Amino acid sequence: xxxxxxxxxxxxxxxxxxxxxxxxxxxxxxxxxxxxxxxxxxxxxxxxxxxxxxxxxxxxxxxxxxxxxxxxxxxxxxxxxxxxxxxxxxxxxxxxxxxxxxxxxxxxxxxxxxxxxxxxxxxxxxxxxxxxxxxxxxxxxxxxxxxxxxxxxxxxxxxxxxxxxxxxxxxxxxxxxxxxxxxxxxxxxxxxxxxxxxxxxxxxxxxxxxxxxxxxxxxxxxxxxxxxxxxxxxxxxxxxxxxxxxxxxxxxxxxxxxxxxxxxxxxxxxxxxxxxxxxxxx
Numbered sequence: 604x605x606x607x608x609x610x611x612x613x614x615x616x617x618x619x620x621x622x623x624x625x626x627x628x629x630x631x632x633x634x635x636x637x638x639x640x641x642x643x644x645x646x647x648x649x650x651x652x653x654x655x656x657x658x659x660x661x662x663x664x665x666x667x668x669x670x671x672x673x674x675x676x677x678x679x680x681x682x683x684x685x686x687x688x689x690x691x692x693x694x695x696x697x698x699x700x701x702x703x704x705x706x707x708x709x710x711x712x713x714x715x716x717x718x719x720x721x722x723x724x725x726x727x728x729x730x731x732x733x734x735x736x737x738x739x740x741x742x743x744x745x746x747x748x749x750x751x752x753x754x755x756x757x758x759x760x761x762x763x764x765x766x767x768x769x770x771x772x773x774x775x776x777x778x779x780x781x782x783x784x785x786x787x788x789x790x791x792x793x794x795x796x797x798x799x800x801x802x803x804x805x806x807x808x809x810x811x812x813x814x815x816x817x818x819x820x821x822x823x824x825x826x827x828x829x830x831x832x833x834x835x836x837x838x839x840x841x842x843x844x845x846x847x848x849x850x851x852x853x854x855x856x857x858x859x860x861x862x863x864x865x866x867x868x869x870x871x872x873x874x875x876x877x878x879x880x881x882x883x884x885x
Contacts, residue, residue, distance in 0.1 A: 611756040611782065614641065615648050615795055623681040625649045627697075629673045630752050637671030637704075638751050639827040640802030642697050644795045646707040649679035650693040651791045658691050658711035660794050664831045665707040675699045689713050721835065721871040722863065729867070730779035730843045733760040740764070757800060758783050765807050765816035774812040776804055776848040782841040796840035797873060798832060801862065806879040809850035809858025826880040828857065838864075838872040856882045 610630065617627040627645040629637070643665055651660065671677065677697050684692040690712050697705035733739070736759045740747040743766065749755045761767075762777040780800050786792055806825050807817045815823055838844065848862040858881040864873040 610753040611796065611799065612784070612786070614753050615644055615792070615799075617645050617648050617652075617679065619652065620678075623653055623683065625652065625679040625681070627677045627679060629676050632673050632751050634673060634750050635670075636826075637673050637677075638802070639667055639830065640799040641751070641753070642667075642671055642677065642705045643707065643802060643830055644799035645677065646679055646695040646697055646705060647709060647795045647798050649681050649695050650707070650709045650711075651795065653681050653683055653693060654691050654711045655686075656791075658713055659790055660709055660834055661712045662831070662833045663707055663709040663798070664829075665705065666829045667705055667827045669699075669702060669704040670826070671697075671704045672699055677704070684708075689715065724845060724865040724869040724871070725777065725847055727762050727777055727845060730758075730760050730781075733762065733779065735760055753799075754803075756783055757781070757803070759803065765804070765811060766819060768808075768811040769814050769816040769819065772812050772814055774808060774850045776808045776811065776846075778804060778846050778848075779843050780846050781843045785841050786839070790837060793838060793840040794834055797834075797838070797844070797864065800840070801832060801846070801864070801873075801875045802827060802830065802877070804846075805848050805860045805862050805875060805877050806858060806881070808848040808860045808862075809853050809879070810881055812850065812853070822884045824880060824882045824884050825858075828878050828880060831876045833874045834872070835874065836870055836872045838866055838870075843867040844872070853881060856880060 617625045680696050682694040693709050695707040737747045760779045845865045850860045852859045859878050862875040
């Protein structure tokens with residue numbers, strides 16, 4: 604996979620228009636809808652720009668309101684809800700052509716010490732034992748090309764491809780992920796990059812129990828409805844992370860998935876929850 608990580612960095616380098624007002628550029632792509640992780644990551648960047656540097660994001664909660672168009676830039680308006688002694692809260696509304704397409708709330712905290720525990724990382728093959736995604740798909744005769752240009756800035760290696768998980772009806776996807784480029788030592792930037800990557804395959808876990816997978820012959824319309832993340836410990840998005848995704852429930856044409864993110868040395872660094880549309884296509 605070609606190393607074009609600068610496209611992801613460029614995507615996250617949003618423009619400041621005024622106080623608490625920002626503009627994110629749209630990537631050059633032929634797809635009809637803006638990738639959800641794109642809007643979520645740029646929204647978090649906008650929130651970060653308004654918070655004191657020593658306060659780290661510890662959670663975000665977001666709703667996808669309308670499909671974004673890759674033909675138009677996105678305007679981000681930040682509302683400084685609260686700045687307390689330990690926590691800051693921000694609300695971000697993303698709009699295109701005067702209409703809200705996305706809403707995010709994020710909370711930031713100064714570093715504090717307290718009790719710690721975490722679940723253990725699942726026992727899976729290391730990324731060095733797995734092929735990258737294009738090579739994995741070649742085994743099935745698929746010449747994979749990134750649907751979004753910035754996807755080429757990621758290295759993703761499934762433990763089992765979605766079609767393999769669908770054949771086993773496991774309701775679980777696991778993949779090693781990382782940026783292909785080295786980012787500066789800015790924790791906020793790494794959190795924004797992981798926010799982008801966390802939307803890549805999570806919803807797909809909710810259809811594998813039914814023998815379905817994204818892009819499969821029995822196509823299902825997939826669209827993120829909401830997305831939440833919790834950042835537990837420091838990490839680097841340019842180092843390998845295991846994304847362990849499971850779907851405990853699906854109903855009402857909505858799939859519910861949750862994921863845990865671990866560093867290669869086994870530290871649990873983030874949790875992700877998402878519900879999305881899983882509507883069969885006519």
